Amino acid sequence: MELLSGADMIARFLKDEGVERIYGYPGGAALHIYDALFRQDSVQHILVRHEQAATHAADGYARASGKPGVVLVTSGPGATNAVTGIATAYMDSIPMVVLCGQVASHLIGEDAFQETDIVGVTRPIVKHSFSIKHPSEIPAVLKKAFYLASTGRPGPVVVDIPKDMTAPTERYEYVYPKKVKIRSYNPVTRGHSGQIKKAVDMMLKARRPVFYTGGGIVTGRASEALTDLVQRLGFPITTTLMGIGGYPQGDRQSLGWLGMHGSYEANMAMHHADLIVAIGARFDDRVTNNTSKFCPTAKIVHVDIDPSSISKTVRADVPIVGAAGSVINEMISLVQDREPASPEALEEWWKTIDGWRAEREGKLYEPSKPGEALKPQEVIEAVYRATRGEAFVTTDVGQHQMFAAQYYKFAKPNRFITSGGLGTMGFGFPAAMGVKLNFPQDDVVCFTGEGSFQMMMQELSTCKQFEVGVKIVNLNNQSLGMVRQWQDLNYKSRHAHSYMESLPDFAKLIEAYGFTALKVERHEELAPALERAFADTNELVFLDVYVDPFEHVYPMQVPLGSMRDMLLSKTERT
Amino acid sequence: MRHIISILLENEPGALSRVVGLFSQRNFNIETLNVAPTEEPSLSRLTVTTVGDDRVIEQITKHLNKLIDVVKLVDLTEGNHIERELMLVKVKALGASRDEVKRTADIFRAQIVDVTPSVYTVQITGDAGKLDAFVQAMAPIGILEVARTGVSGIARGDKLLSL
Structure with missing residues (x-):
């Protein structure tokens, strides 16, 4: 029998759970835990410079690996600083366990120093939360936290740990709980066979079908099965922003991603479809545009592991509750040896889609010429080529995020790492850090903008301490580009607080941390800068690329319209 | 339409606030709320009356079921009660x-x-x-x-x- 203090139990549990790395920041209420971490060498602690960065780094790791990211913060401000990162993970269903120090039990409720009711604060943005009531329950509660975070529809779990629960003087028996059972939590895996059969019959009869798949394919590790199913059927497929890479984007059947800034052909195909097969996607407002005008002629099959996602915004004709992989595999077995009822109709459908592809060709942006400022789109394309399309790509939020999603073509899942649901500026850089620490052999690129980067740039210091060689591509348009785009379109170009006065000299800033920064101002400077930037995969390089500040993101759906109501350029309305 | 939803809830600190919080977060409405422990000490029974069309009630029951502390629930108004x-x-x-x-x-x-x-x-x-x-x-x-x-x-x- 092994007697351990609560703090040692936490360190020991993390090791037994297979956690290699956690991200955090110490403080009073977490000091016993930090001391336990100091006295072991199985779990590496990455000291960030702001707790929000700890959550984004853990989140980036979780998105790249599919395993839960782990965060350790102290009570009060440590925990509240983590809130934005918890909400980011919650909105995108990312597995995360956040351990928060708390003031000692006898002080709770007394407005003690650094006391915040973090379970209360985070209640709407967690999958579940726990408060430790006795040190002996630590192993069981942590096991439940990891189990809940990573099964079913994943999400963040907060564990609140009062300081006296980790006191070194109080020791209890430690046994790693191999099994976990929560009587009220039994996530479904298999879908209803009758419903799946019905869906497959509809798929084989459909004349204008479209697959519409989301993050559930990525978290459910179902992209191989999906690719198999889609290719057997020969249907077009569009993914959400979160589902990017769930199906190889370079393939002819891929229409790219859909929604507000999705591809023209994806949105047109959705609007004109007679059957939409949605898997692991949630019909959110950035996808559907106005739900009352959404896909007027389509029947909808909706597969999701979370019943509450089905028929939440758009009514499903065939709802199927189940894990994406299991349902897709069952669909594959039903599709085998069967042919679509009308191959001619499908052929006709592809002709229409190819027509849409041709229609938008060359309309979305005009490349720059030597001597001119670069277009942000072509910078993404150049980075795509420089990394052979194989990098992990993280983004911040705004125009650069949409451009990265549009012009970097992902062949694999878990490679495009972006805050889709919450839209958290400041996410990209710390997320890239979390990815790079765990995938040191790979190129990790963070596309950012000077607005977003300044929200988390203190993490340069973390990168220095832990030698994190991420590539930061700052698409510098000297303004909050997406905000300004909306102001151009809806507020007669009154640019209220959307431009950045007093930008720092980023090169000097980066050099102050001992890293390399390259400034790119004209077309011809990009190629040599990229060559330099990607010469050593483990060197942090910051590319400050001055891009055309007047560029807009297109296509853009017209607010309150249908899927097909899109602008393709500043002047043209389709 | 008015619905009466009865819920078996883990008798744990904070469980009630998750249920109540859900209604305000998701813009659902609570007309009455009644909660007390059951004959099984680890469970509370909570009864809530709410108003909404079928779509809203479906969402309410699905989201309630998703709460980890909710063990079981029934919409009593679906049958004789x-x-x-x-x-x-x-x-x-x-x-x-x-x-x-x-x-x-x-x-x-x-x-x-x-x-x-x-x-x-x-x-x-x-x-x-x-x-x-x-x-x-x-x-x-x-x-x-x-x-x-x-x-x-x-x-x-x-x-x-x-x-």
């Missing part, structure tokens, strides 16, 4: 109205459970409609205070909400 609420009403009872209060209480099969020279406290049980009618009947005499428990309910016949 018994619905009861208890109300305590303090009414002015002076002069002629003393008899009037007593008579009305008898008609409603309510009991007077506390008496002072000027006040009767009446206890009444029934469905929400009956309690509303009683309040209406007493209003002209002079209601001083009303305490209602909110609706509790159970399915008729063999149907059970249990583990």
Whole structure:
């Protein structure tokens, strides 16, 4: 029998759970835990410079690996600083366990120093939360936290740990709980066979079908099965922003991603479809545009592991509750040896889609010429080529995020790492850090903008301490580009607080941390800068690329319209 | 339409606030709420009445089911059920109205459970409609205070909400 203090139990549990790395920041209420971490060498602690960065780094790791990211913060401000990162993970269903120090039990409720009711604060943005009531329950509660975070529809779990629960003087028996059972939590895996059969019959009869798949394919590790199913059927497929890479984007059947800034052909195909097969996607407002005008002629099959996602915004004709992989595999077995009822109709459908592809060709942006400022789109394309399309790509939020999603073509899942649901500026850089620490052999690129980067740039210091060689591509348009785009379109170009006065000299800033920064101002400077930037995969390089500040993101759906109501350029309305 | 949803909830600190929080986060509405431990000490039973169309009620039950602390739930209004609420009403009872209060209480099969020279406290049980009618009947005499428990309910016949 092994007697351990609560703090040692936490360190020991993390090791037994297979956690290699956690991200955090110490403080009073977490000091016993930090001391336990100091006295072991199985779990590496990455000291960030702001707790929000700890959550984004853990989140980036979780998105790249599919395993839960782990965060350790102290009570009060440590925990509240983590809130934005918890909400980011919650909105995108990312597995995360956040351990928060708390003031000692006898002080709770007394407005003690650094006391915040973090379970209360985070209640709407967690999958579940726990408060430790006795040190002996630590192993069981942590096991439940990891189990809940990573099964079913994943999400963040907060564990609140009062300081006296980790006191070194109080020791209890430690046994790693191999099994976990929560009587009220039994996530479904298999879908209803009758419903799946019905869906497959509809798929084989459909004349204008479209697959519409989301993050559930990525978290459910179902992209191989999906690719198999889609290719057997020969249907077009569009993914959400979160589902990017769930199906190889370079393939002819891929229409790219859909929604507000999705591809023209994806949105047109959705609007004109007679059957939409949605898997692991949630019909959110950035996808559907106005739900009352959404896909007027389509029947909808909706597969999701979370019943509450089905028929939440758009009514499903065939709802199927189940894990994406299991349902897709069952669909594959039903599709085998069967042919679509009308191959001619499908052929006709592809002709229409190819027509849409041709229609938008060359309309979305005009490349720059030597001597001119670069277009942000072509910078993404150049980075795509420089990394052979194989990098992990993280983004911040705004125009650069949409451009990265549009012009970097992902062949694999878990490679495009972006805050889709919450839209958290400041996410990209710390997320890239979390990815790079765990995938040191790979190129990790963070596309950012000077607005977003300044929200988390203190993490340069973390990168220095832990030698994190991420590539930061700052698409510098000297303004909050997406905000300004909306102001151009809806507020007669009154640019209220959307431009950045007093930008720092980023090169000097980066050099102050001992890293390399390259400034790119004209077309011809990009190629040599990229060559330099990607010469050593483990060197942090910051590319400050001055891009055309007047560029807009297109296509853009017209607010309150249908899927097909899109602008393709500043002047043209389709 | 009005629905009565009965929930078996883990009897844990914070469980109730997750249920109540869900209603405000998702813009659902709570008309009445009633909660107490059950014969099984690890479980509470919570009954909530809410109003919404089928789509909203479907979302409410799905989101409730998603809460880890929710063990089981039933929408009682989907079948035959018994619905009861208890109300305590303090009414002015002076002069002629003393008899009037007593008579009305008898008609409603309510009991007077506390008496002072000027006040009767009446206890009444029934469905929400009956309690509303009683309040209406007493209003002209002079209601001083009303305490209602909110609706509790159970399915008729063999149907059970249990583990």
